[in-house]
Amino acid sequence: MSKSRTPSIKMVADRAGVSVATVSNVLNGKPTVSPDFARRVNDAVRELGYVVDLGASRLRSRKTQLVGVVVPDLTNPMFASFVSTLEHLARLDDYDLVVVSARNNAEEEADRLRKIRAWRPAGLIVIPCDGAFAERLPNGFFAPVVLADRIPDAAGFDLIAVDNGPAAGAIAAHLDEQGYRDCMVVGSSLSISNVRERWEGVQAAVRRMHVEMLEIGIDDANGAQRLEERLRRRPLPGALFSLDHGTTLLTYRAMAEIGLSVPGDLAFASFDDMEWMQLVAPGITAVRQPIEEMAEQAWALLLRRMTGSAGKPVTRRLRCAVEIRGSTPRSPLEEAGNMKLGGEKWKLQDEPYSPE
Amino acid sequence: MSKSRTPSIKMVADRAGVSVATVSNVLNGKPTVSPDFARRVNDAVRELGYVVDLGASRLRSRKTQLVGVVVPDLTNPMFASFVSTLEHLARLDDYDLVVVSARNNAEEEADRLRKIRAWRPAGLIVIPCDGAFAERLPNGFFAPVVLADRIPDAAGFDLIAVDNGPAAGAIAAHLDEQGYRDCMVVGSSLSISNVRERWEGVQAAVRRMHVEMLEIGIDDANGAQRLEERLRRRPLPGALFSLDHGTTLLTYRAMAEIGLSVPGDLAFASFDDMEWMQLVAPGITAVRQPIEEMAEQAWALLLRRMTGSAGKPVTRRLRCAVEIRGSTPRSPLEEAGNMKLGGEKWKLQDEPYSPE
DNA sequence: AGCTTACAATAAAACGTTTCACCAGAATTT
DNA sequence: AAATTCTGGTGAAACGTTTTATTGTAAGCT
DSSP states (O other): OOOOOSOOHHHHHHHHTSOHHHHHHHHTTOSOOOHHHHHHHHHHHHHHTOOOOHHHHHHHHOOOOEEEEEESOTTSHHHHHHHHHHHHHHHHTTOEEEEEEOTTOHHHHHHHHHHHHTTOOSEEEEOOSSTTHHHHSOTTOOSOEEEESSOOSSOOSEEEEEOHHHHHHHHHHHHHHTTOOEEEEEESOTTSHHHHHHHHHHHHHOSSOEEEEEEOOSSOHHHHHHHHHHHHSSSOOSEEEEOSHHHHHHHHHHHHHHTOOTTTTOEEEEESOOGGGGTSSSOOEEEEOOHHHHHHHHHHHHHHHHTTOOSSOOEEEEOOEEEOOTTSOSOHHHHHHHHTTTOOHHHHHHOSSOOO | OOOOOSOOHHHHHHHHTSOHHHHHHHHTTOSOOOHHHHHHHHHHHHHHTOOOOHHHHHHHHOOOOEEEEEESOTTSHHHHHHHHHHHHHHHHTTOEEEEEEOTTOHHHHHHHHHHHHTTOOSEEEEOOSSTTHHHHSOTTOOSOEEEESSOOSSOOSEEEEEOHHHHHHHHHHHHHHTTOOEEEEEESOTTSHHHHHHHHHHHHHOSSOEEEEEEOOSSOHHHHHHHHHHHHSSSOOSEEEEOSHHHHHHHHHHHHHHTOOTTTTOEEEEESOOGGGGTSSSOOEEEEOOHHHHHHHHHHHHHHHHTTOOSOOOEEEEOOEEEOOTTSOSOHHHHHHHHTTTOOTHHHHHSOOOOO
8 A cells, every 4th residue: 555645745736737836836826826726626635635834835935834832821810812703813814822831830931931942932931930021032933922911021022911000999999988998918929010010000009098018929839828818917908909810719718717707807809700700699899801802912022023013122011900899888887887877787787799 | 234044953053064964963963073073063053043943944944843733722621731731741852833723614614624734744733523523634645643632424534532531420420329309411512432432331230220321512592591401390300410521501591590409409510620729619520631641642652653563553541530529428318318317307308399 | 910917827946844765984703 | 107095275165044036827907
């Protein structure tokens, strides 16, 4: 039996009785091609089930339809959704994606960047681990790079992110207005730009409320320990504001474990709105990031660069939405204040929160 | 200014003062290489920041470190987690992943399969949209294929899945034992093999409980409508068992919207355990799939094939875990039965519905 | 009829690798 | 000392494309 390999352009040419160049011309829709020959080529392609070898194609043409995507963690639903949207958009423009996860590790990120370079992608979309991204980019990297979600220390990249500061500030202001007097803010690490921006936004927005920050790291047992200890200590803060998805999950679970009730024992709000946050009772007040739109913008920016547009790097910020739910009701402390002015006492006991 | 392009092996050779063949030998760890020359080559590589062009490399060597991954939907956290684990394992073996989503659409899946073929991957890992996968695989596809999670109609592939039937059966038996007399089973579509297996497992496991199946499709407004109508009709079933992640989300949300309480109005259980299911109160009884282990097995199977192992296709089934939580308590009906032996009457009135 | 233009198709070079056949010299055997 | 085997290294071919330059032919112009 014949050593039949996956068909090459040469086999197509032979079967169609034309030259390889003609086959290539037909396949790439070059104008100078007679209908008759085109038909013969197309027939041969169909009969053989020929599919172009993109590796060889890129090698010669120096054009590739491949872009690399690097995210800190694929299991994070935010990033998964980001990649998913990206994948869809890329396909519409006939690009493919090589996706890698840096596992929240700067070294791995650097390693993956180097590796991905070996595919000679036409561009890169990266959600960097931390601010020192520029140092990790291989020096001789020519393809355009778009950064998303997190801001690097060094300038020089197209950038798409959300308005972390104002959005976090809105939550803080909300808690403030609801009458909470002190709020603990929890986040993974201030070395991540968006967490830092959120914290700064909180500080800028509060008026009467006192805030304190607690960093618990990423997958850091030590940090989780510190958080738990704080939650067991008294007095509790009136409110808790968690600044990123991982931290929210950890915190919410810890509160449940310790037996703290939301909002009975403390109010709770989160940056990053997950679907379960409207399924639990009471729902959790959260900032919802326009993650699909972020992916869209990232793709648009990259596409612009890949198709040759020059010019200064641009930075775009997207507006977040704030979802107020039952986990941040009017503070009982404040209610107590109002009651003196004739509030109805039973309300306090019957409905510890206002579910909306 | 010189037209400096990304460095090639030739530039490395020139700088090191050796032949291209020698550079290649050094880089690929060929044994016949003097330490002196190796050092010179490595120096040149470092100075130039040379990274091999994997496209060209594959073209000549006919070996590639690329595998394609096709999933029905990247936003589904199950699949996201699957891909994430896969990505990690692949990296350990120095493979890269091209990831595409078929968006729950057989046509798109076929399209993506054709497209991914153009990269000449060393193998494919696919979670197929439906049973007719074999027909969609391009005919001249030579790379090994491992299917996961869902079973195709046609045999001939390595296969890794979970024990859908027994696991779903365990839930059904649990509901039965808890005293529920009728249970509505909801799933996206019986054309998806694992949903079908789960439904069959339910039917095989029930003893006294009556079960009925409701298919609501995937992203099908019509199906959602039918579900909602059913939930508004009386009498309600004693229990609801949802057979896949998407359906669970939809159902749980619908119940909340309609104002049904779990387990007050009906018991609820789910195939697929999401993290929020232990965060809501009461927690939701669910089947937990070993999704990471599934990815591990898929990778192991594929790796075996890619490294040349022949032999008949194998099928492996993994054991699911069943998490019993508060959403499936002892049936009030059964409690009522017990009451005749001295139960407390008021309990019956607390439950508003009377099945049958 | 001659001369240029335009057109359709092709041969051959090039892309960056790996591999294969080969070679010079050193080391070993006869 | 001559003949053989190793050893470390190289030139050139090959992989499957695209592109450039080139060809042959038909059409358009005096």
